[in-house]
Amino acid sequence: MYDVRKQRKLIIDEFPYMVSGNHSIPSILQNVWDEILKDEDVMLIISGSSMSFVENELLAEKNPLYGRATGIYKLTEFDFFSTKLFFNIRLLRQLHLETQN
Numbered sequence: 001m002y003d004v005r006k007q008r009k010l011i012i013d014e015f016p017y018m019v020s021g022n023h024s025i026p027s028i029l030q031n032v033w034d035e036i037l038k039d040e041d042v043m044l045i046i047s048g049s050s051m052s053f054v055e056n057e058l059l060a061e062k063n064p065l066y067g068r069a070t071g072i073y074k075l076t077e078f079d080f081f082s083t084k085l086f087f088n089i090r091l092l093r094q095l096h097l098e099t100q101n
Helices: 015-021 025-037 051-058 080-100
Strands: 008-012 042-046
Touching: 015 025, 015 051, 025 042
Parallel strands: 008 042
Antiparallel strands: none
């Protein structure tokens, strides 16, 4: 059985800001993926709060990373109740793990 918890993850948050500082980042990332990471057990997660950048640049056919996405998830912001629930669940899990050790 495959254990996704053992899979290495490379997470790049606010990718649009990263690219605004160096427009060759998507090409560099494409080369790194194609030459080094594509046959490794690695999940690459790219996120950004600029939906227009993601839709018009990252997912566009002209972009070097086009066609490499295996999943695209559009998340909405948390409201206050959801945020409180998230942190309460996280705290409970942390307390549970601490009591197990």
